[in-house]
Amino acid sequence: MGKERSSFSSKIGFVLAAAGSAVGLGNIWRFPYLAAKYGGGIFLLVYIILAVTFGFSLMIAEIAIGRKTGLSAVGAYGALSKKCGFMGWLTSLVPMIILPYYCVIGGWVIKYFAAFISGQVQAAAGNDYFNGFISQTGQPLFWFCLYVAATAFVVLLGVEKGIEKVSKILMPVLIVLSIIVCIYSMTMPGALEGVKYYLLPDFSKFSITTVLAALGQLFYSMSLAMGIMITYGSYMKKDANLESSVGQIELFDTGIAFIAGMMIIPAVFAFSGGDESALGAGPGLMFVTLPKVFASMPMGGFIGTVFFLLVLFAALTSSISLMETVVSIFQDKFHWNRKATCLVVMIGMLVIGVPSSLGFGVWDFIQPLGMSILDFFDFISNSVLMPIVAFLTCIFVGYIIKTKVIVDEVKLSSKFRREKLFVVMIKYVAPICIVAILVSSVLNAFGIIKI
Structure with missing residues (x-):
């Protein structure tokens, strides 16, 4: 372990940086779209249960591995077991694949923010605006390069001056802005139906696909199985309370996802006159449906500008952590x-x-597995590599180095109140769930089953 390794100056700095990593586009556009698609309230309930069991256990394991070794993912596994060094490289592949395409989407967010702040609200709400923009060559590349430069600038400043400082400012601002837009959205005429759909679990809409979708979202949303939490753990001081830090990161992450759903689902209900099919816009929900919502609102230009600024903050905190990794x-x-x-x-x-x-x-004729290039990278990283890494991590912790190594690391700074839950999840429950996600997402990609 090198003497010059950077570290976070305080526990709150660590929590806000790790929460900033977890809170990103996955929470603000992916979570509401999945919640809408898989039955609203029932999806929300399943997700929360999984976050405090499955998500908690994996995050504890990853942060403890990082803190114990003082190394990033590429070296951490090998330091604990020489025969598992390959797992470090496999884990490291994930952020390397995600980071470039994530920055492309980040560029789209800057473009929408620029459109709203310059008063082009009605234009951005047009049916063909989004597809017209992303099918160009120069414009998307320009915004992509600008987003990459902004991410690199913060990472260049380092852990304390860059990541920690930016997260301490952006995370609280993000929460305040989210709540303002959320309250506004809920008070729109017709929005109450959307609130009910989102908050009241309808058990008739429960299915195994609800669980699989929620589990898949958990990886994406909580920055699991991509080396980020191992890297951040390696910067964590030994006296910081590891268990309570993970609890706070979960609270931030699930809280922002919950608020994002409250911003988007009631607004779409209000705008569509209660038509649930309007929630099926999928990943385009944020770029296609929401500008229409903002254009129809009084003060929509201002609200839309604030919203895309908020999304930009969330996206930046995540791409910063990906690049730092x-x-x-x-x-x-x-x-x-x-x-x-x-x-x-x-x-x-x-x-x-x-x-x-x-x-x-210009390259839309290249369609691996019938997907766009960006969707293909997303599929390989999120639906294939991340479940494989998470499964191997469970086997590594549960059966190779044994759970006691992680438990002892947690107990350096505090009691481990949820120790029994952690051991059962890592050794028995999580591996089975992860294999189910992997198999179902691959079968879905090849059209054998439909999720």
Whole structure:
């Protein structure tokens, strides 16, 4: 373990940075869309139960591995068991695949923010605005490059001056802005039906696909199985209370996802006159449906500007943590200085991200597995690699190094109140659930089953 390893200056700095990583586009556009698709209240209930059991256990394991070894994912597994060094590389692949396409979507968010702040609200609400924009060549590439530069700038500043400082400002601002938009959305005429749909569980809509969708979202939303929590754990001080930190990160993450649903689902109900099919806009919900909602509101231009600023904050805190993870991997492996590493990673992000950006326009004829290039990268990282990494981590902790190693690390700074839950989840429940996600998502991608 190197003496020069950076660390967070305080527990609150760590919690806000890790929560900032967990709170991103997954919470603000992916969670509401899945909640809408899988029955509203019942999806919400299943997700919360999974977050405090499954999500809690995996996050404890990852942060403890990072703190114990003081290494990023690429070295941490090998440091605890020489025969498992390959798991570090497999884990490290995930943020390297996600980061470039995530920055392409981040660029779209900046574009919408720019459109709203410059008064182009009605234009942005047009039916063909989104597809017209992403099918161009120059514009999406420009906004993508701008987003990459903003992410790289914060990471270049380092852990305390960059990531911790930015997270301490952005996270509270994000929460305040979310609540303002949420209250506004709920008071619209017709929004009450949406509130009921979202909050009241309808058990007739429960199915195994509800559980699988909620589990898949958990990985994406809580930054699990991508090396981020291991990296952040490696910056965590030994006297910081690990269990309560994880509880607070979960609270932030689930809270923001919950509020995002309250912003979007009632607003869509109000706008569509209670038509549930309007919730089926999927990933386009944020870019296609919401601008229409804002355009129909009094003060919609202002509300829309605030909303896309909020989404931009959330996206940046996540891409910063993804880039920090990749930078940390290269620094640990090659012992480069921070500036050189940031530059190399930034160039890599730009090169790998270009196909995802052009895949909706001049390169739209390239369709691996019948998906756009961006969707393909999303499928490989979220539906294939992340479940594999999470499964291997459970086996690694439960049966190779044994759960006692993690339990002892947690107990360095506090009691481990949920120790029994952690052991049962990691050894028995989580591996079975993860294999179910992996099999179902692959079968779904090949059209064998429909989720």
